[in-house]
Amino acid sequence: MLKNATKVSLAMLSLGVALNAQAQDKKGDTKASAAAPAAVAAPKADAPKPGPKPYKEVITDKAKTSKGLFTVHKIEDKYYFEIPDSLMGREIMTVTRVSKSATVPGSVGLPAYGGEMLNRQVIRFEKGPDNKVFLRGVQYINVSADSTQPIYKAVRNSNVDPIAQAFEVKAFKKDSVSKSTNTVIDISDFFKSENQIISLPPMIKTAYKLTTLAPDRTYLTSIKTYPINTEIRAVRTYNGAPSMPGAPSAMPSVSLPSVATTGVMTMEVNTSMILLPKVPMKKRNFDPRVGFFANGYTVFDENSQRTEDQTFAVRWRLEPKNAEDAAKQKKGEIIEPKKPIIYYIDPATPAKWRKYLKAGIDDWQKAFEAAGWKNAIRGEILADNDTTISLEDARYSAVRYFASDIENAYGPNVHDPRSGEILESHIGWYHNVMKLLKKWYMTQAAAVDPRARKSKFDDELMGDLIRFVSSHEVGHTLGLRHNYGSSSTVPVEKLRDPKWIAEHGHTPSIMDYARFNYVAQPEDGVKDLYPRIGEYDIWAIKWGYQTLDGATPEDDQKTLSKEFIQEIAKNPRIWFGTETNPYDPRSQSECLGDNNMLASEYGIKNLKRIVPNLIDWTKEEAQDYDMLTESYNEIVTQYRRYIGHVVKNVGGIFETPKSADQTGVVYEPTPKATQKEAITWLNKYVFDTPTWLLDEKILSRIRPDQGLDAISRIQDAALSSIFSIDRLQRLVETQSKYPTAYGIDEMLTDVKSNVFAELKTKKATDSFRRNLQKNYVEKLIATANASGASMSGGFSFRGTVVPAAVDPRKTDIVSVSRGHLLALRDEVKASLPLIQDKMTKYHLQDVLFRIEKGLDPK
Template sequence: MKKRLKLSAILFSLFACFVLAKSENIFAQRRGQDADKPATTTSTTTTPPPPAKGGIKPYKEVITSKAITSKGLMTVHKVEDKWYFELPDSVFEREIMAITRYTRVPAGGGRYGGEEENRQVIKWEKAPDNKIFLRSITYVFVSPDSTKPIFKAVKNSTADPIIGSFEIKAIRKDTSVVIDVSDYFKGDNQVFSLSPFRKQLFKISSFQADRSYIQSIKSYPINTEIRTVKTFATQAPPLTPPPVPQPGVYIPAGLDAGVITIEMNTSMIALPKVPMRKRYFDPRVGYFANGYGTFEEESQKADEEVFAVRWRLEPKNAEDAQRQKRGELIEPAKPIVFYIDPATPERWRKYLKQGVDDWQVAFEKAGWKNAIRGEYWDEKDTTKSLEDARFSVIRYFASDIQNAYGPNVHDPRTGEILESHIGWYHNVMRLLRNWYMIQTAAVDPRARNKKFDDALMGELVRFVSSHEVGHTLGLRHNMGASSATPVEKLRDKEFIKQNGHTSSIMDYARFNYVAQPEDGITDLFPRIGDYDIWAIEWGYKYFADAKSAEEEKKLLNSITKEKVKNPRLAFGSEVSPHDPRYQTEDLGDDAMKASEYGIKNLKRILPNLPAWSKEDGESYTELVELYDNVVGQFRRYVGHVAKNVGGIYDTPKTYDMQGDVYEVVPKAKQKEAIAFLNKHLFETPTWLLDPNVLNKIRPEQGIEAIKSMQDFALSNLLSGDKMIRLMETGGKNAANYNLDELMTDLRTGIWSELRTKKPIDIHRRNLQKVFVEKVIAALNPTQPATLAYVPVGGAYGFNTRRVDLKTTDLPSIARGHLEALLGEIRASLPLITDKMSRYHLQDVVKRIDNALNPK
């Protein structure tokens, strides 16, 4: 089912990777009914008219004694080369989730067996002329009460497309109909095949029906599994490269043979007959969300229901519910189980399983025992399939991609998670090696090796497994968690032992890079933290006495507003563009202090990289990779610090909480950030130019690389949105940092040689030219700036405003600083004796003069 809501998906990035969906109806919950039992209700749709002469055949003439039958949600018959669905009355109008995944793919396309390609909600419908329609449900708006007139208005505005039409071949005792699905499923129907977007990326030109077929169809109590093989002709590459690079990839098999063959599996899983009670989204707790517009008869406006995505955990019976209410731990009626893909190398399986089991402590705090566990897949059990939508699996991909991701498939009506297939790419271990070495090798001797031992790598695998499982439980990234820890506590051995370096494993707070060698800290990994435990309690605590989602919302609000007073339990959005507390890869409550410690460790690590990457007979490619990771880590520190400038704290609050939602980052902290950048970046970071490293991996001397980082930082500091915030907040309140002060502090640091009269070396000459060009560009800005912010109370997405910078104070401030700088240079020139410094200053004088007085 396709998403059509204004709410946009995040950058999973995730880890990233979460598809949201919508549905038609809001159903009242009826407790105590097993949602996973096969459907048995009778459709209210009228029975098809009597068969016309020569039309519908007797059942036994269609489903003969040669039929191979699989019973379940839909009874499947294979008769020779034909595939038939026998559809009972109970399946009509029943919403079914169709999830299509790859089972085998051609190499080189960037997709892997087990990954999801398509997701759609469908339903079977009896139609005129002895036909059955298959519809796709694409809902944006709903009306909860079908007895009200407004329900008809909503239905008239939400027509569902018919994606399949089938003639009835036979009727069995007026309770089920038989249709031939052979041509439909072996064909190329978008809902059960590649999306148009994927076809463009794979350079596909046409579908090859003669080389496509149904491999198998099997049915189970709540799902039917359809495995197909599809072949596509591919486009030939152009004789000459196009002037503009074209998206997509020419798959090697397509270049060799002109076609590619893909094997796919579609799981058609019935959505629960009794929908789970929704839990309304709360921006103070980080859950993925789904939603749709609603029209109520009594409402004076169109509303939007937004609710959290989570698994259904309910007591087995009323007695257990009361036991839990008294404080006892109980087992849920249906636990969350993740299977480990048998394609996973044996040495890593136990660590992936531990990553699942680690979440048990959080569920126990929410009142559940044995609520979640990892299990090994039994390859001898032929009744199960890894693609079966009834099973959640950690899939292992033979890929050089350095990543892992944790998606979920959920009921779009309520947010109930039905299953998940975590994607684990083999080369994520390379990423883990690089992260851990560059961030911790100054402290942990185990990280000083080209190849980690299995024990260390296993713990790294376990950490990432826990993080991805957290996503499949509905948890978003909490980028604010690490900011709750004071920087100096990151060096406190006892504090770290008790609390870890971040309060959430869902943060991107990889490893404790602040810890120094003398601190004696060995616990450098993230783990399930205080926030994670609270978030699971918010999402999975069972309220036995609540009669509705609205009552639950009130109960949760009274708990939440007290919990978030503790900074370690607060949520920080992963999409905030202006809050420096909510950043990836950062640590502690002060980016300047944390980054100072991080740079100290990088200075210890860099000179040792040649020895730690050494292997006789090998080139220096390993050293190149590690050096680039050191530079990348340093750039992260620069970014962490720069976000404080023009920063706005964004703390989600409700009417019954004290304080403002938005607060300007204090002036002292913003000035501290500029002082840090002047010291560690704009004063040339010569420690990065270690000749013992560079002379082995680069023909140049790092001059342009340093300039690139400085350019990056200045572009960040002088970006349109940041300058607008500084002009607004500084212009309204003199106590706030303003754009004029930023320009002054940058000019003072970057042009310090005008005061000291020292020679200006090549690094500083480059930097000064970059600065001047950016200020000159601000005289006549050609592009509007875009201000973006997460809407108050919103789940995802941004509200934006475009601002014409020409009509702000920016050109005026830029002109003032260029004139001031011009005066300083002219006053200093007679005292400068270094030839290159004079050439440089004379050139800059000419550039500024031309900008201020264009001819």
């Protein structure tokens, strides 16, 4: 998901200066000076002529030669590539990965562990002038649909690929078989240099505070060449700048222990050079209704009256072995592909977890069978002593195991930017993902599953959880994105039905961030609590991997669109909800069911069952309360997730991508009844003090405070989200079109009626509620006095900007907020004489002072 260009200027300057030295006598020695003969410059020896030498003078008998993509020669400490004419101009993918690294503190997003990718770039070698070979970085931004069209020249004139490196030709060799010429270049210095194509990206060096490459401690260790790829391994040493305590930084950085102690960092990297197919795989045009990763570029075509952004799905190439199998598949038979998708399990993986990682890969078999392929995907466990396969070899995909405290796993892929064809993948598996799984499962399932009620899970339970995450990450490497909307297609009450869950699972997609079934109650008898590959996943794999025989990708696109419209009419559970939509309450991370309020209510019921038992479930002999602290904090985090799920319904906008041949609208507001239900839920479960979190036995063991500020911060976050300008503007926008829709005035009235309920009852207001009321007033004042434009949008699913910014001073937002402040001021004034509780009176006097100052800031 990448793009960069480097401009390299090369200049050659030669300057010859002939100096004619003449002897000088001492001052006054005129006789000697007169008698001395004139000095004559000695003839210069001919300098060796630059340029190619005879092949045998360069590639001598000392050469150790291996043949593959490039013929590689090693002579002492020098490496030479012998490049045939057939490879000049061919596009090659370079992928640079960490092989071995120094100890790096865990940091998601920064490559640090053996097997993680540093960068990738498409290159090509080409012959240049003056016996040079150029290495160009190929950019796929703008392309021409047809190289025979005149517009092709215009596109090329505006999109010159940068020359990243120039090599002197050392020798030529005539190939007696192919009748072509092989060109020999010295590759050694290139792989020991700081060329960005095979080095650490600038952002990574900045984050690690690395400065310059240390050339005396940087060297090649091996180059191995295979039929379609060449693998280059090098040790690279960088000078570094130790972090200074408290020093400001423009971007997040990581302190490296080796830099702190020695001033340098040494790592081993492997660069794979993979020959891209001469004929790119047939594209499958992207469809926003199915969640595939995509690549694309702008296409210029003389037959079109505008430029076209061509976007296509990222997927593996699956093809029949022969014409006979292709005919069988066309008749509906399931066949084996010519080349199956295989993931090798890293031998560094603890033995007891390997079978679960493999099972997570093999679980995808049924999805590929629906697409017409059998035995299309599998996991293979590499033996500890297996030396036949190198996981740095770009021909192999793998699950790499990292000894890291990062609580994560990820599933990337390397693909051909011309077609979206996935070439290989290295799934990253951090050891500490098990800690994350344990926290999730205890928090979301311990009320129902007794196995989750302990500080250390049994291997079988942890293995099942690993299997689920393995399947999820493999899904990414097959091209699938997160489907945050999948779980919203399930009626909440079905999540409590054991029979229904056994048949369908609690979400139709393992690519959803649905985690575990936190809705099921102890009395329901639901045992199946974690996700599995579901109906959406099977549909999506069929969409991406079935064989289609359209003449063009556009023909296939029409066929697939008809299939989708027919299928979703029969089964709404194949709906895809993007992970990038900030407004659609149906597309959310870690939520369940078609009603966020009801699902979150059930979730809180289970949290209330867990909290009183946390001390017993987390205690370990002779240990402190770290586990209790961690588990309690996770409970709070889960509760805050529920709040976020509910808030997104307020001012929500449904987005349902459709093609022009589908009926119905793409955008529509969340129903008014749903939005009012969300505010009612917030009033009950957030603004009414959640005292169930204030378990005295727990708090007295893990923190010195009584939870007053912690509750206030939770309520403050909910109010901040409700009062966000973009949410308020969506309420204004919706009501401008639908006068009876849920608007900003009604929403603020509904919130205030609970937050300031004591104004009507005249009861004493406790410290929790006093904090809440102050928070509400401060938010209302800030909105009424908004000073300028505020971001009110973002990027929608298809990248369209929806509106970029709004100035609340020019909308009804400020007007309504000021009106509510005036009304609240009058209510407080009327109530004050009737209040008996001293602290409540002080509080309301303060609230009145704040409001009056807010209405007249001068």
